[in-house]
Amino acid sequence: MPEVTFIDATGWSELKWFNSGGTRAKRILQDDDGNIWFFKCSERKEAKDDKPEKYYKYEFWSEIIAYQVGSALGLNVLRYEPSVYEGQIGCISPIMIDQNSQQLSEIGRYMTATDIRFVPSNTKARKLYSFQLLRTFKRNKFSRFWQQIFQTLLFDVIIGNTDRHQENWAIIINPKAIDSFFQKHKIGPRRWKRGVPCLLRRKIRQRKIFEALFAKVSKKVRRHLHQMGLKIFEKMAPIYDNGSSLGRELTDAKVDELVNDDDKLMKYINGGSCELHWNGEKLSHFNFIKKLLESSYIKKVKHAGKFLSGWSDSRTMAIMSDVDVTLPQNLSHYKIPENRKKLIIKLLTLRAQKLNELLHG
DSSP: OOOOOOEEOTTOEEOTTOOOOSSSOOEEEEOTTSOEEEEEOOOEEOOBTTBOOEEOTTHHHHHHHHHHHHHHTTOOBOOOEEEEETTEEEEEEEOSSOTTTOEEEEHHHHHHHHOTTOOTTOGGGGGGOBHHHHTHHHHTTOGGGHHHHHHHHHHHHHHTOOOOOTTSSEEEEOTHHHHHHHHHTTOSHHHHHHHHHHHHHTTOOHHHHHHHHHHHHHHHHHHTHHHHHHHHEEEEOOBOOOOSOTTTTOOHHHHHHHHTOHHHHHHHHHHOBOSSBBTTBOOBHHHHHHHHHTSTTHHHHHHHGGGGGGOOHHHHHHHHHHTTTTSOGGGGGGSOOHHHHHHHHHHHHHHHHHHHHHHHO
């Protein structure tokens, strides 16, 4: 498993013109070597409507622990390290793409393109964010990504992630591949222009000219669509934005209560909900997986879950033991309390055990 590295980003430049997705604002930083990093702190909700302020002090650790656990299981999880910037503590991750040739394209974009009723900002449309809409991937020639999609959903069960919304997973695309494809197969303005005089000589009406030309181009595009898709849609992005997990919302008092009461702990584990709906219904993580195992995707789901064979309780304990040891002394009050560490170990091991039983009996 990778070692945890504390990264002091003090003095790095902030790129305010650079945009990033997600529900929480990130600060985009550039280190002294020109590398791009994303820095974010734990979420703080201001007091509102007689509700007290909420500060999820240890949330940034959830990202770091998820990276450590996922990497140990052989999953492609984005690297997160503890960091400090301008006196604020949080976690930091490297940029996922090559800015010169790649773009990050969130899964939600393909969902809204398939069903215009799905508008993420509209709370009434949240039910449309479902596995049934996610199946648009089959129509969009993304079928080779199913393993990573199911691995992400299964990993969310293990860490108890309740926020895998439409912007929290993505495909890395190569937009330049579109131009090169059309150039390679000589589909473009010149070819269209050469075809017009020939069709005009045959006295075909103007509307027929464009219909004939479009049909000719479309046929060629369809013939090479799979090849074009492989080049444009390069790969799934690493699993990222895992902060809403591992009991990050629990107060210290609630942590003490759950760590000493197995019945309440199992109730908490079984009640964790999956952000992705099933036919408009929001289910618990485990009930969502049960639905998948009752569907035609059962073989794909079980195959994706083979990474669980690498699970190790002792390794999980080692991760939790060492995760915050590199934190500087002046930030020691942000170390994870022992009872919270114990609870996170229990959450991970019990969830992994239950998931393994679901998948493989």
